[in-house]
Amino acid sequence: MENQYIPGEVEAKWQEFWAQNESYRAEVLADKPKYYLLEMFPYPSGRIHMGHVRNYAIGDVVARFKRLQGCNVLHPMGWDAFGMPAENAAIEHGTHPGKWTYENIDSMRVQLKRIGLSYDWSREFATCDLDYYRWEQLIFLKMYEKGLAYKKTSNVNWCEDCQTVLANEQVEDGCCWRCHNQVIQKELDQWFFRITRYADELLDETWNLKGWPEKVLAMQRNWIGKSHGCEIEFVVKDSAAKVKVFTTRADTLFGATFMSLAPEHPLVDSLVSAQQRTEVEAFIAEVSRQDKLDRTSGELEKKGVFTGSYCINPLTGEELPVFLANFVLMDYGTGAVMAVPAHDQRDFEFAHKYQLPIRVVIQPEGASLTADALEEAMTGSGLLINSGKFDGISNEAAKEKIASFLDERNQGHMTVNYRLRDWGVSRQRYWGTPIPIIYCDSCGAVPVPEKDLPVKLPMDVEITGEGGSPLARHEAFLNVDCPTCGSPARRESDTFDTFVESSWYFARYACPQYAQAPLDTDEANYWMSVDQYIGGIEHAVMHLLYARFFTKVLRDLGMIEASEPFTNLLTQGMVCKETQRCAEHGWLYPEQVEEGKCTGCGKPVEIGRTEKMSKSKKNVVDPNELIANYGADTARLFSLFAAPPEKDLEWNEQGVEGCYRFLGRVWRAVHDNLDLLGSKADVAGLVGTTSELRRKTHQTIRKVSEDVDGRFHFNTAISSVMELVNAIYACDRKQESPEVLREAIESVVRLLSPFVPHICEELWQRLGYEGGIEKHGWPTWEDAALLTTEIELVIQVNGKVRGKVRVAADADNSVLEQAALSEANVVRFVAGKQVCKVICVPGRLINIVVSG
């Protein structure tokens, strides 16, 4: 290795050094504050993409910075290794999902190591490791004991393509979040986690998560969807049946003129009169044919059908016709809505369409609404009318009054309702954690006794993609004796949703080899919670909510003290790139374009919009090639420099070049000056000395420290180091003291080391230091070095800049005023006018206010 910057050599050397020295191994230490930094672990698809590079580069800066600051840093990495792509690969190529997954892990580990990330690799695990999922099975058994895991028959979202169930939040626009196939409703027996038991805590804690982006918290609150209201029972006329409704508007009960039920409502069959049956069945069939996308699209025409039954308004005794309506969802509330057309827009439209009565029961202040005159529902506040003894009171007060009146008469009560549903975790898949349950004809569903864990996923399976889960056909796996009565029984063949694994992996990193329980309580309590979690915004609801839920469950099982998994959350933006398209060949990869022409046919290429990098749009950059061309340090530097972490990053090849050039500039700044620098010990003697370069050095140390610590403004931190490098190039090396020059250069190297660790380690060594750059800690700035005797002051006249003067830093206002008023250009603007006021902002500017 000579005086030329050859990234490949430098990077290989230091990656080897870090591995040999186990530089990033974490262990419990009493004398340092712990800092747990975690990036969302990847699915082992086989190749890393730029999104990973960005995510992990951001995390690595924080890890290295905290370590330099003297923290005891835990920075682990592993693999979210169960899931469908492994089975799809098995179907396509005949490779066993396990083999495919572990081979992918091996190649991705190599790629990640090539980036030079400071992980404690000794803690690595994959969620498909028996030693991981066995503990998940134990957690499930404990949850089962506490009633937190239960089985129920329900209509589930079913993807025909994946042959599996999807949670509500895994359905996007009515399609499977993974394969984008149409999702249908299917009745199945399924395992659920009772996340709703934690709904209030999950909601309330969002107000304490100060280190989370408001956006994510809002999404979670929205998702939980708590609303206060009233449950009211409506007796069905000539029947013992009662229809329960949930309403947030009990104050409008006197205005209810009909009832709307979801077509899937369980009472529908008993409510339908013989006369109406044909029509109702046709309607139900029509609605069930509509996909969920259409049904929840808002644009949908409101449609319904009369059942032939009536129910009784509990307050007025009136008979209300019961309708089925396409916009009422069985998923929310009770699946039944009391319809108040005067005060609800949907009911209003529905009433008009089917000529149902409209009765105004709330009169806004100073108006007198009549039903005939209404052009839309009146949803505002006012005083009650047409409401018997409640007339005249405000509708807000009436909500509670009417509810308690109903309560007294056993016709209803105040309640809360949540949008959040329990989490369905059964998946009809092979490559996942087996659910440890045995079905016995006489004993029912029996949990696998703890001593019989783990339930191992059998390796000898045939994966064809046909006929559902391979486990359901695997007789050797299925056949088992009932643990309770000993008679022949069958195992549960479903496996867990893979979100279960990612709901507690962060805690397992504290004690990945622990063999007695899911968590070593001491280790877990030392490291948890994660101080900083970093990942994509796309996990704002699902993964982050499930992880919060699991943490609370683990706490209540006595396995951990923490209530929340992630103290601070950073959601990084996507990596985007401009798309390119050829009229003949469609989307083109960057290398298929030369000088704006398609390499296939020579036609001009159309530049499309900038979009998230994706294979389908071919606007991807392969990190492996990038690193091969420029080195890992350049790849990291560009990911960090081009945009602040939370914003989308636009990939730009020329920007990458610029970063590479900058590293070359840093490299030369060291080598070109090595002969001038003198002994390294001299730097300590500089305390108290000032010079322009030294001031710039210490300003930069302060700026970078402040930008990195908590603010994560890596782009501005890097740009300030670029300024320092520019200052080093600009200074007159013959005039500048070698010590000041050395201090400046050393500072550049030390300040850049969290961002581009390899080159900095190398330069640090070439500057005469041994044993790695981290042991020297983070540089500190000296306040005295920031001081200047003279400053430049801006002079404004009426708020416009008219001149600048150099003044003594400690000059008082009257001196400044004098200097300002005598500056030549300022004189021009003040001449002939009256000075009304002079405003001095210390260290910044003087504003002279004139009139006339």
Place this chain on the structure above:
RNA sequence: GCGAGAGUGGCGGAAUUGGUAGACGCGCCAGAUUUAGGAUCUGGUGUCCCGUGGCGUGGGGGUUCGAGUCCCCCCUCUCGCACCA
């Protein structure tokens, strides 16, 4: 429709508490070096008429000595949620 965020040069972006708008980088222009190209180094680069001047942070109004930043109205874009009873 509701909620959150954003809108600044040719481009990515900076301006942390109301105080010189455009740091830093890319691109572009010029110069130096070089047989040439590349690389490197130096300088310039918001915009408008030649200027020491005018204009300029999506648009319009306001507060202030002073507004990218605060307040009101409007437009556009992105993300999330959505017939939520």
